[in-house]
Amino acid sequence: MNPVILVSDVVTRFGDNLVHDGISLKVQKGEIYGLLGGSGSGKSTLLREMILLQRPQAGEISVLGHDLMSLGRKEAAWLQRQWGVLFQAGALYSSLTVAENIGIKLKEYAHLPNNILGEIVRMKIHMVGLPDYAAELYPAQLSGGMIKRASLARALAMDPGLLFLDEPTSGLDPIGAEAFDKLILELREMLDLTVVMVTHDLDSIWTIVDRLAVLGDRKVIAEGNLEEVMRQPHPIIEQFFHGERGRIRSQHGK
Amino acid sequence: MKTLDHQADVRFLQDEEGELLVVSSGSWRVAALKMVVPILERQTRNIRNQSLRWDVSRISSIDSAGIVLFKHYLDQLQAQGCKVEVVGASPAQQKLYRMVASSILTPPETRRSPRSRLLQPFNRLGELAMAFLRDINAFLCFVGENLVVLILLLLQPWKFRYRAIVRNIQDAGVGALPIVTLTSFLIGVVIAYQGAVQLQKFGANIFVVDMIAISVTRELAPLITAIVVAGRTGSSYTAQIGVMKITQEIDAMRIMGFEPHRFLVLPRVIAVMIALPLMIFFADVIGILGGMLVASLHLNISFTEFIHRLQNVLEMKHVWIGIAKGPFFAWLIAMSGCFRGFQVSRNTESIGRYTTISVVNAIFLVIACDALFSVLLTELGI
Structure with missing residues (x-):
C-alpha cells in the first residue's frame, strides 16, 4: 500500500540555522501518526511543510501521491481540499461566528443550498461535542476547549481524509485533553481519517498514537510504534520517556 | 481518480408494479453533492403518500455531508407521508449513517413573528439610542x-x-x-x-x-x-x-x-x-x-x-x-x-x-x- 505521506531527505534551513538535515518518514493510511520532539526541533515546521505553508530547501515530500515540490496550481488547490488542519491556537476567524467558521469552506466549494449547509454545519458542531448554542458565538466568547473543538469541526468541514493537528491538547486541562483524544479516536473510526499530529502530551502518545517519529538533532531519531521507539537508546528518548513524568506515565500503561 | 469519481447522480424511476424507485449512484461526497440537490429538491416536492424504494447500492463512496443530504430528503419524504424502504446500503454506509444520524439534531426552528419585522426599524433605533447612552456613560466613567x-x-x-x-x-x-x-x-x-x-x-x-x-x-x-x-x-x-x-x-x-x-x-x-x-x-x-x-x-x-x-x-x-x-x-x-x-x-x-x-x-x-x-x-x- 502506498503511504499517505512520504517525506524523504528533507533539509530545511532558516538563514544559518539548520532545522532539518535529511528527515525521512512515512505515514500510512488510517493511522494516527505522532510527531514528537522538544521545542525547536522543527516538528511544527515539518507540519507546515506538509501542508504547503512552507517549502523545504531540499528533499521530497509527497502527500496522497502528489509531489509537493513540483505542484501545479490546480493540483495544489485539489490537495488543499483533501486535508483539514487544526492550528495550535485554533486560528478561527475572529469576525465570524462558529457556524460561519465551519461553513465558510463548504460555502465556497460545495455550492449547497443554505438549509442543507446549515444542517451539515450543525451536524459537525454536534459531532465534535459542542453544544448547540455555540453555533452563534464568536471565537472571543469561547473557552479554550471550545476553541479547539470548533476549529476541529472547521478542519472536518469538507470531510477530508487527512487531518493535521498541531498540538491539539496543549492548553487543555487533563480532563479536556482526554476527552479530546477520545474524540479524535471516534472521528477516525467514523470518518476513516488519517491523522498526523504534533504533540508532546505523553498521555496522547500513550493512548491514541499508533506510530510516531521523534525529531531531535535535526534528524528523525526513531520511528515506529511506541515500544519500538522506546527501545531506542538515544539520550533524547531516554529523557522523554524515562524522565520523571514519562516514568510515571508508563507505569499506568494504556 | 480525481475527476471521474466526482460525479453524483440520483434518478427517479417507475418500475412495472408502479412502485417508485429512487436510484442514487456515484460519489456522494461533499464536492459532488451540488449535482444531486436540484434533482432531489424538484422530485421530492411532489411525492406524497406513496411507497417507494431508495436504492443506494450504487453509491461508490459517501461522506458525512452526503449522509446529511440523504437523511434530509429521507425525512422530508417521510414527513410527506411516504413509506420509504432503503435498500442496498453497505455495512460501512450503515455504520456511518448511524454515527452521523446521532449527531443530527432536529433543527430548532426560530422564526420571528411577522410583527417584529415591521417593528424592526424602531427596535434598531431604540438599540442605537441605548448604545449611544451607554457609550456616553462609559466615556464619562472613563473621564x-x-x-x-x-x-x-x-x-x-x-x-x-x-x-x-x-x-x-x-x-x-x-x-x-x-x-x-x-x-x-x-x-x-x-x-x-x-x-x-x-x-x-x-x-x-x-x-x-x-x-x-x-x-x-x-x-x-x-x-x-x-x-x-x-x-x-x-x-x-x-x-x-x-x-x-x-x-x-x-x-x-x-x-x-x-x-x-x-x-x-x-x-x-x-x-x-x-x-x-x-x-x-x-x-x-x-x-x-x-x-x-x-x-x-x-x-x-x-x-x-x-x-x-x-x-x-x-x-x-x-x-x-x-x-x-x-x-x-x-x-x-x-x-x-x-x-x-x-x-x-x-x-x-x-x-x-x-x-x-x-x-x-x-x-x-x-x-x-x-x-x-x-x-x-x-x-x-x-
Whole structure:
C-alpha cells in the first residue's frame, strides 16, 4: 500500500540555522501518526511543510501521491481540499461566528443550498461535542476547549481524509485533553481519517498514537510504534520517556 | 481518480408494479453533492403518500455531508407521508449513517413573528439610542477615573511618568512636524490664492494680509493641526492600547498595581496637550509664510510690505485664541483615542472598528468644540 505521506531527505534551513538535515518518514493510511520532539526541533515546521505553508530547501515530500515540490496550481488547490488542519491556537476567524467558521469552506466549494449547509454545519458542531448554542458565538466568547473543538469541526468541514493537528491538547486541562483524544479516536473510526499530529502530551502518545517519529538533532531519531521507539537508546528518548513524568506515565500503561 | 469519481447522480424511476424507485449512484461526497440537490429538491416536492424504494447500492463512496443530504430528503419524504424502504446500503454506509444520524439534531426552528419585522426599524433605533447612552456613560466613567488618578498624582507629582510624557511628545509632536508643515503651508497658499482672486476685483490687494493672518491664526491652523493629530496620534493610541488589551498586557499591568491611567492614558493626554499648542504656533508661522509667498508672486506684495501690514493688523489675541484652543482639542483627541482603545474586545476585528470610531469621534469633537469656541468668543466680544 502506498503511504499517505512520504517525506524523504528533507533539509530545511532558516538563514544559518539548520532545522532539518535529511528527515525521512512515512505515514500510512488510517493511522494516527505522532510527531514528537522538544521545542525547536522543527516538528511544527515539518507540519507546515506538509501542508504547503512552507517549502523545504531540499528533499521530497509527497502527500496522497502528489509531489509537493513540483505542484501545479490546480493540483495544489485539489490537495488543499483533501486535508483539514487544526492550528495550535485554533486560528478561527475572529469576525465570524462558529457556524460561519465551519461553513465558510463548504460555502465556497460545495455550492449547497443554505438549509442543507446549515444542517451539515450543525451536524459537525454536534459531532465534535459542542453544544448547540455555540453555533452563534464568536471565537472571543469561547473557552479554550471550545476553541479547539470548533476549529476541529472547521478542519472536518469538507470531510477530508487527512487531518493535521498541531498540538491539539496543549492548553487543555487533563480532563479536556482526554476527552479530546477520545474524540479524535471516534472521528477516525467514523470518518476513516488519517491523522498526523504534533504533540508532546505523553498521555496522547500513550493512548491514541499508533506510530510516531521523534525529531531531535535535526534528524528523525526513531520511528515506529511506541515500544519500538522506546527501545531506542538515544539520550533524547531516554529523557522523554524515562524522565520523571514519562516514568510515571508508563507505569499506568494504556 | 480525481475527476471521474466526482460525479453524483440520483434518478427517479417507475418500475412495472408502479412502485417508485429512487436510484442514487456515484460519489456522494461533499464536492459532488451540488449535482444531486436540484434533482432531489424538484422530485421530492411532489411525492406524497406513496411507497417507494431508495436504492443506494450504487453509491461508490459517501461522506458525512452526503449522509446529511440523504437523511434530509429521507425525512422530508417521510414527513410527506411516504413509506420509504432503503435498500442496498453497505455495512460501512450503515455504520456511518448511524454515527452521523446521532449527531443530527432536529433543527430548532426560530422564526420571528411577522410583527417584529415591521417593528424592526424602531427596535434598531431604540438599540442605537441605548448604545449611544451607554457609550456616553462609559466615556464619562472613563473621564472620571482619569480625573481621580490625575488628582491623586497631583498630590504626589513625583509619581508622574515624565519619561513617557517626553517620549509621547516626541512621537506625537516632533514626529508630526513634516506633515503639519506641508498641510499648513498649503492651507496658507490656498487661502491667499482664493482671497487674491476676489480682492483683486476691488483693487484691495493688501487686505489679503488681514485675511490670511486672522483666518490662519484664529481658525485654520488650530483646526488643521488638530485634525492631523487626530488622524495620526489618536488612531495610534487606540490601536496601541487595543493591542495591549488583546494580549492581556493591561490585565498584567493592573495586577502589578500599575494603574493604566497613570502609565498609559495620562502620559499620552498630557503629552498631546503640551505638543498641540506648540504645533499650532508652528502651523501659524508656516501658514502665513505660504500666504506671503503667494502674495508676493501673485499680488506683487513684497515680503517687507506684507510683514509691515501683518504687524499692524494681526492683534495678538487672535494668535492666543488659536493657541489656547490647542489643549482643549488635544484633550478631546487623546481621551477619545485612549477610551476607544480600552473598549477593544478580544477579537482582532474590533481594533480596526474602534480605531475608525476614535478618529471619527475625535474629529467631530474637535469641530464641535471649535464651533462652541466661536459662539462663546463672539458673544463675549473677543
